Amino acid sequence: MSGPAPGFGATVVRAHRAGGLVVQPRMGFGDPVVMRTGLAATRAARAITAGTITVDSYTRTGDLAAARRALHSGQSLNGYPIATHDPATTRLVLTGLLGEDFPVQVRHGSACPRDIVEGMIAAGLTATEGGPVSYCLPYGRTDLACAVRNWAACAERLAELRGAGAEPHLETFGGCMMGQLCPPGLLIALSVLEGMFFVRHGLRSVSLSYAQQTNAEQDREALSVLRRLAEERLGGVDWHVVVYSYMGLFPRTRSGAEALLAEAARLAVAGGAARLVVKTTAEAYRIPTIAENVRALETAARAAATADPGPPPAETGLYEEARLLVEGVCELDDDLGRALVKAFRLGRLDVPYCLHPDNARRSASFLDGAGRLRWAATGRMPIRPEGGGTSRPLTAAGLLDGLSYLRRKYDEAAPA
Amino acid sequence: MGLNPRAGRALRTLVTSVASDAHTWNLLHLQLVIEEMGHQVVNLGACVPDATLVAECLARPPDLVVVSTVNGHGAHDGLHLIRALRDHPRLPRFPVVIGGRLGTDGIADPARTRRLLDAGFDGVFDAGADLSEFRFFVDALASRLATTGSWRG
Numbered sequence: 022m023s024g025p026a027p028g029f030g031a032t033v034v035r036a037h038r039a040g041g042l043v044v045q046p047r048m049g050f051g052d053p054v055v056m057r058t059g060l061a062a063t064r065a066a067r068a069i070t071a072g073t074i075t076v077d078s079y080t081r082t083g084d085l086a087a088a089r090r091a092l093h094s095g096q097s098l099n100g101y102p103i104a105t106h107d108p109a110t111t112r113l114v115l116t117g118l119l120g121e122d123f124p125v126q127v128r129h130g131s132a133c134p135r136d137i138v139e140g141m142i143a144a145g146l147t148a149t150e151g152g153p154v155s156y157c158l159p160y161g162r163t164d165l166a167c168a169v170r171n172w173a174a175c176a177e178r179l180a181e182l183r184g185a186g187a188e189p190h191l192e193t194f195g196g197c198m199m200g201q202l203c204p205p206g207l208l209i210a211l212s213v214l215e216g217m218f219f220v221r222h223g224l225r226s227v228s229l230s231y232a233q234q235t236n237a238e239q240d241r242e243a244l245s246v247l248r249r250l251a252e253e254r255l256g257g258v259d260w261h262v263v264v265y266s267y268m269g270l271f272p273r274t275r276s277g278a279e280a281l282l283a284e285a286a287r288l289a290v291a292g293g294a295a296r297l298v299v300k301t302t303a304e305a306y307r308i309p310t311i312a313e314n315v316r317a318l319e320t321a322a323r324a325a326a327t328a329d330p331g332p333p334p335a336e337t338g339l340y341e342e343a344r345l346l347v348e349g350v351c352e353l354d355d356d357l358g359r360a361l362v363k364a365f366r367l368g369r370l371d372v373p374y375c376l377h378p379d380n381a382r383r384s385a386s387f388l389d390g391a392g393r394l395r396w397a398a399t400g401r402m403p404i405r406p407e408g409g410g411t412s413r414p415l416t417a418a419g420l421l422d423g424l425s426y427l428r429r430k431y432d433e434a435a436p437a
Numbered sequence: 438m439g440l441n442p443r444a445g446r447a448l449r450t451l452v453t454s455v456a457s458d459a460h461t462w463n464l465l466h467l468q469l470v471i472e473e474m475g476h477q478v479v480n481l482g483a484c485v486p487d488a489t490l491v492a493e494c495l496a497r498p499p500d501l502v503v504v505s506t507v508n509g510h511g512a513h514d515g516l517h518l519i520r521a522l523r524d525h526p527r528l529p530r531f532p533v534v535i536g537g538r539l540g541t542d543g544i545a546d547p548a549r550t551r552r553l554l555d556a557g558f559d560g561v562f563d564a565g566a567d568l569s570e571f572r573f574f575v576d577a578l579a580s581r582l583a584t585t586g587s588w589r590g
Binding site: 374 | 456457458459461462464465466469470473480483484485489508509511513538540541542543544580
């Protein structure tokens with residue numbers, strides 16, 4: 022490999038303009054040979070693909086000593102330890118694969134991503150994902166203010182690469198948060214706010230995420246609102262929307278899992294997303310194999326190819342809700358990072374069922390009869406639940422019921 | 438939710454994950470399960486470093502520690518965790534259980550369970566274990582504490 026990798030964002034947008042949906046796995050292995058095999062298989066899949074290096078969770082939590090011990094002892098890692106393998110090794114993993122037609126992104130989940138970012142830059146990679154809120158609140162105990170500082174530094178470090186001719190890319194994970202039971206208005210607001218945060222720290226190529234939820238019509242409206250707010254708030258930069266196939270409890274049956282994935286692909290097309298991150302039929306059980314990932318990429322590509330964009334979704338007030346949440350943060354401080362910290366301290370942003378010490382924990386949600394996500398309580402956020410909310414206490418059975426709504430729906434529809 | 442344990446006395450339980458595991462729905466669900474059985478729960482959330490867990494146990498000694506993990510590193514991180522608790526000179530030998538998906542392959546492994554029990558866990562609920570087994574463990578512990586005042590049967 023010579024020179025910096027081509028821009029992840031530009032490659033995805035170009036493919037999308039040419040009429041295709043870029044599909045991408047979640048994939049990471051500790052062994053560089055297996056990692057390379059996975060990337061090669063992703064590239065060779067019958068689909069327009071982007072490659073993924075998912076980082077292991079020791080590296081994600083900053084425990085590089087544990088990652089090193091695991092490599093030496095042969096312990097099976099749940100991802101690629103990008104800050105531990107020699108950058109030359111990672112370059113070899115990518116040689117002949119990473120290129121104009123095959124962008125590769127590093128996916129992790131870290132609130133302190135410095136080592137990961139340095140590791141990927143040393144190996145010639147310029148695209149990753151996360152965010153100060155989305156990789157902090159759902160995933161650990163790191164102080165939000167600390168995650169904001171870390172992510173500001175990480176965005177600025179990536180932005181420096183622009184001088185070297187690269188176009189670094191950051192994707193916000195804000196459209197996922199806990200993966201389930203977070204109403205779309207808040208997911209959209211966090212996605213937009215983190216995208217804005219990256220731009221303020223120097224990035225000129227970003228993507229905004231939205232994770233498939235429990236009602237297709239509501240999700241289509243959410244994507245349309247996300248794009249509208251992105252147009253308003255991210256002028257002058259290259260941006261695209263990425264959909265995540267359902268991030269909650271996945272169907273256990275193969276046909277149920279494939280049907281849910283195909284639904285995500287149709288959602289991505291109808292919602293104007295340029296990219297889709299897939300899930301596999303193994304999701305309900307364990308970390309998927311390379312073959313299962315390839316099959317998922319091809320299933321998604323087939324579903325996307327025949328998807329019908331359909332009529333524009335009905336408007337139910339989601340745009341107004343997401344805009345209020347974004348404005349409620351921006352007015353708190355000219356510095357968006359400080360505004361985000363204040364917003365959580367004041368409860369103006371409040372993620373349902375998030376156990377992080379910096380989350381106010383006054384909000385709650387529920388699924389209505391049609392599977393739409395609704396607010397049961399909005400705490401001190403500048404929005405109100407329709408009909409004043411509900412005071413039903415949360416029970417273990419009720420929580421499990423909500424968490425497994427889509428699994429049940431798709432498994433029951435599956436042929437026995 | 439009334440605090441009337443269905444068996445024995447109300448337990449002070451500590452729900453936690455291992456240091457590298459970010460998943461929390463399992464923790465929230467277990468909290469509700471335990472509370473509905475009439476016991477008290479302090480939920481430490483995701484990615485709890487061993488030192489944080491030790492500090493919490495020293496500050497408020499629990500009757501039961503419940504470790505739940507699904508990221509595939511559980512068996513490995515669980516051994517570190519239990520050694521940190523069992524090797525600490527000022528911590529009593531309260532029961533500690535671990536459950537979830539303890540390996541990256543999603544299959545329960547009896548040898549792994551044995552290692553975890555030998556290292557000091559009192560219960561191991563690996564992939565495929567039923568919640569009723571966990572409930573049975575908690576009920577038995579609550580009755581034992583009520584009748585004998587001892588953690589061990």
